[in-house]
Amino acid sequence: MQFTFYKYQGTGNDFVMIDNRSLTFPKNDTKLIERLCDRRFGIGADGLILLENDESTDFKMVYYNSDGNESSMCGNGGRCLVAFAKKLNVISDSATFIAVDGLHHATIDENDIVSLQMKDVDKVEQHESHIFLDTGSPHHVQLVEDLHIFDVRNEGSKIRYGSLYGQAGSNVNFVTQTDENKFSLRTYERGVEDETLSCGTGATAVAIAMKAIGKTNSSVIQLKVEGGELEVSFNQKNGFFTQVFLKGPANFVYEGQIAIQ
Structure with missing residues (x-):
C-alpha cells in the first residue's frame, strides 16, 4: 500500500499528516506509526496525525505520539492540522474540530x-517546587535557573518516570522568566521520551501556571521555545481560565509518498 503524507511543523514541533477521510490508513498498527515517526528509518516526526471526517464539525483529529500510541491533546499538532485542513480545502480561514479532549475552534490567517482555542482550565495545583495542571495533556511546570544549560532530558525523565505521577507520567516543563509577560521554556514530552523543540499544551500550561502563581499580571503571555515563539492568551476569573488560545506559526514542510507493507 502506498500513502501520501505531508510534513508540517509548528515552532519546530514536527508532524506527519495523513488525510484519512477514506479510513484506509491502518491506524491500529502501533509499530507502523512508530516506524513512520522514526528519524532514521522512517519519515521522522514528533508525532503522526490523521485528519478524518466528523459528522458535527469540520474534521476529527487523531493524534499519535512518536512511540506509536494514541495520545492526549497536542496543541502544536492541532494548529498544524488546521493548516493541513486548509491545504486540503476542507476549511478556509476558520475551523471547528473534535479531538480527544473535546471541541476546538481555530482561525488561520494568510x-x-x-x-487555536484550548480547553478551559479549572484546576491549577500549586506545590512547593512545582505546579501541575492539565491543558489537554498533563503538565508539570517548574521554575529553574540557567535554562539554556539545564539537563532537560535527564531531569525531565526523572520526573516523568518518578513516583510523583505514577505509571501514566506527565510532560515536564522547565521555565525561566525573561520579562513581565515573557517566559522561556524547554519541555520533556511524554510519548516522545525526549526534549522537543516546542510543545503547545506545555506553553499553554506554563502561561497559565505563571499567571496563577503571580509571576505576571498579564493575560497575554509570550513564550520563547527552542523552535520559535508562541503566544497564549486567556480570561481568568475565580481561579478558572477560559477562552484559552494558543497562537503561532504552522508551516508546511514537504509532501511525499511512502510504501507501507
Missing part, C-alpha cells in the same frame, strides 16, 4: 499563523 501567513499561516494559527490561533
Whole structure:
C-alpha cells in the first residue's frame, strides 16, 4: 500500500499528516506509526496525525505520539492540522474540530499563523517546587535557573518516570522568566521520551501556571521555545481560565509518498 503524507511543523514541533477521510490508513498498527515517526528509518516526526471526517464539525483529529500510541491533546499538532485542513480545502480561514479532549475552534490567517482555542482550565495545583495542571495533556511546570544549560532530558525523565505521577507520567516543563509577560521554556514530552523543540499544551500550561502563581499580571503571555515563539492568551476569573488560545506559526514542510507493507 502506498500513502501520501505531508510534513508540517509548528515552532519546530514536527508532524506527519495523513488525510484519512477514506479510513484506509491502518491506524491500529502501533509499530507502523512508530516506524513512520522514526528519524532514521522512517519519515521522522514528533508525532503522526490523521485528519478524518466528523459528522458535527469540520474534521476529527487523531493524534499519535512518536512511540506509536494514541495520545492526549497536542496543541502544536492541532494548529498544524488546521493548516493541513486548509491545504486540503476542507476549511478556509476558520475551523471547528473534535479531538480527544473535546471541541476546538481555530482561525488561520494568510501567513499561516494559527490561533487555536484550548480547553478551559479549572484546576491549577500549586506545590512547593512545582505546579501541575492539565491543558489537554498533563503538565508539570517548574521554575529553574540557567535554562539554556539545564539537563532537560535527564531531569525531565526523572520526573516523568518518578513516583510523583505514577505509571501514566506527565510532560515536564522547565521555565525561566525573561520579562513581565515573557517566559522561556524547554519541555520533556511524554510519548516522545525526549526534549522537543516546542510543545503547545506545555506553553499553554506554563502561561497559565505563571499567571496563577503571580509571576505576571498579564493575560497575554509570550513564550520563547527552542523552535520559535508562541503566544497564549486567556480570561481568568475565580481561579478558572477560559477562552484559552494558543497562537503561532504552522508551516508546511514537504509532501511525499511512502510504501507501507
